[in-house]
Amino acid sequence: MNVGLVMIGDEVLIGQIINRNAAWIADVVTASGGRVIEHCTVADDAQQLIATIDRLRAECDVLLLTGGLGPTHDDITKPVLADYFNDTMEVSHQWMEHLHDWMKQRGRTVTDRNAGQALKPTTARLLPNPIGTAPGLLFDRDGIVIVAMPGVPKEMQGIMSDHVMPLLRDRIQREAIETTEYLTLLTTGIAESNLADAIGDPTQFLGVSTLAFLPNYHGVRMRIGARGASAEQRREELFRVRDILMGKAGKYVFGEGDTTLASVIGSILKERGQTLATAESCTGGLLGSMLTDVYGSSSWFVGGYVPYANEAKVRDLGVLEHTLEMYGAVSEQTAKELSEGTKHRTGATYAISITGVAGPGGGMPEKPVGTVWISVAGPLRTVTLKYQFGSDRRINRERSAGAALGMLWRMIR
């Protein structure tokens, strides 16, 4: 089943917002065995939208559209699709009732602006929106399925999960077509080209499978793609390639799929009844935010400090004033006192500290921008390492948090 994605909206087109919907949709469609063949972002423009639908329907069985269904004047998707299918508009009494309930719960009444959300093209099926006021629309006619959904991520996701994916999964199973399944191995602590060299020439063992290296600021992912007519064949092929990759670079692999290093660390700590605390200077809370993004983190994350000012390092975490004077805040000594002081103060099993020059300014000859000291204090030892990142503040912060998690993982795995 070939699926095309169309994002509608000037705000995406001109770069005002990052298109996160495409990745979310492509991921769930791919995981269900659908084949995403193109993403296309177009303007709030009827002609361009129609031309795109016409072009993509030649190759797609399903088109998933997001955006342009809101209550304001710049939302064109519904009238364009009604025109496209020569439909007229009718009121959905069921959705009108829902709108009244929705507004009532919030102490508001249905305005004319909102009432327009209950209008639908006659041949479209209305897909209830579990969160917002704009429902989705599904056309299944003339040899193609076209689904229009709001651009607000949670609303689109609710409609996809509740209504669209069950339909697609059903069709994919009925067709039982040959498809590709993916498995991703997640690594930390090795650069892309070194990983590629460790793996060697992949054509030697890939066969009908594919392998891609996907670097980001936290590590390099290896994505295996296996083709096969049955789910079993694909699984078997995935495991075959995975075993080979694990044999060559398994010591860098911390997990599979869409887990995170924070989540893997949390599972290990939870199982052992151990805990973690943090002290972040240049990352300012980013590491704590990543850790607490994991649901249930309160069972192993006891808390963190962002001792941005030097006084806070001394007052809360026992860093010696002498150390700050002698070596500076960005130094091995301060990093070590920070991690050990945090461990001591919180009673956590492990404590991580990060202190560095995030940039873009603030560098010195002996401590250029991108210099970051990270320290992990554990029950048996403290490990403190220096990293030299680049000149971009945001990337340096992301990399620092990623490197800190990598250091902790290597200590506890």
Next chain:
Amino acid sequence: MNVGLVMIGDEVLIGQIINRNAAWIADVVTASGGRVIEHCTVADDAQQLIATIDRLRAECDVLLLTGGLGPTHDDITKPVLADYFNDTMEVSHQWMEHLHDWMKQRGRTVTDRNAGQALKPTTARLLPNPIGTAPGLLFDRDGIVIVAMPGVPKEMQGIMSDHVMPLLRDRIQREAIETTEYLTLLTTGIAESNLADAIGDPTQFLGVSTLAFLPNYHGVRMRIGARGASAEQRREELFRVRDILMGKAGKYVFGEGDTTLASVIGSILKERGQTLATAESCTGGLLGSMLTDVYGSSSWFVGGYVPYANEAKVRDLGVLEHTLEMYGAVSEQTAKELSEGTKHRTGATYAISITGVAGPGGGMPEKPVGTVWISVAGPLRTVTLKYQFGSDRRINRERSAGAALGMLWRMIR
């Protein structure tokens, strides 16, 4: 000047990574007066890439390609473009020399895998990559400009800034075509439909301009688009519409363009010589991370606490055990003691606290998932408010951080 963007790579297509490059490129191109007409994401597949280039060149003056230039086997962009233009490959001695220097600095040597990066199609201009080993390629022939860049964001951004944008700006100025310029007003503390109602029917005052409402978790943005033949005409039109919008909803507007609420707050505090501290429970450091994302934040942000465990709330920030027992950690009383305790401990002029049930579990009848208390302690008073968000952990955390910044901004503006 019409510009088309093409992202090449299975990892984007199947949703394994979010396509952030498109927004970045579209933003800088739009800001320079170029008109982005489509973004298109395609597979690592020669046929599809060629078909896409063929299709887009009919409507575009410039095509910007990202991805598929790396050192591994799945990178096809360079050979496909060489084929497309009937070019052969030649070695760039200059880039080869650069590769040797680059590797030497890092204590490595140029492997065969890396040496391939110095090959270029004969009619392409090589665009030096300021960070990585894969240079960009620029073809300017047969009535179209095609630029291929690596998919790694910082490398693409460096090549765009250093080489591509100067060229595009130059052409746009020479053509002096009618174009659209955008101005965005950033609001906090008002819902999209309420903002639309406050603005009223925009067709009454828009004229040739456009207006779009763009909500995200931190607030609603209003984007004005003004057309005109000269930069002056467009500026004048932008300011005319802005003044009308400010008259109708100015009290919610905290800034313009791509600034952030954290940055606006930082400027105010810095100018006044005031400081800020934070205590985050359910957001786990997200707010601190947003504040310290602002370069120079150390002059006004003194630090933060992530007192995830109740003991940390008592030990570090003076929350009374009695309060936690009587009212619980998610309560008005605890939020207030946290903000005031943080202000007291750090000596900051202002302190923000956030405590809530982020979800997806952990809700109770009287404190369902999404209940968040936020408190801001200032020199004159402490304001403590309850928010009721939804069921999604990540969104609740984002909204909490955004709401906290909004509360502080209203207190200090």
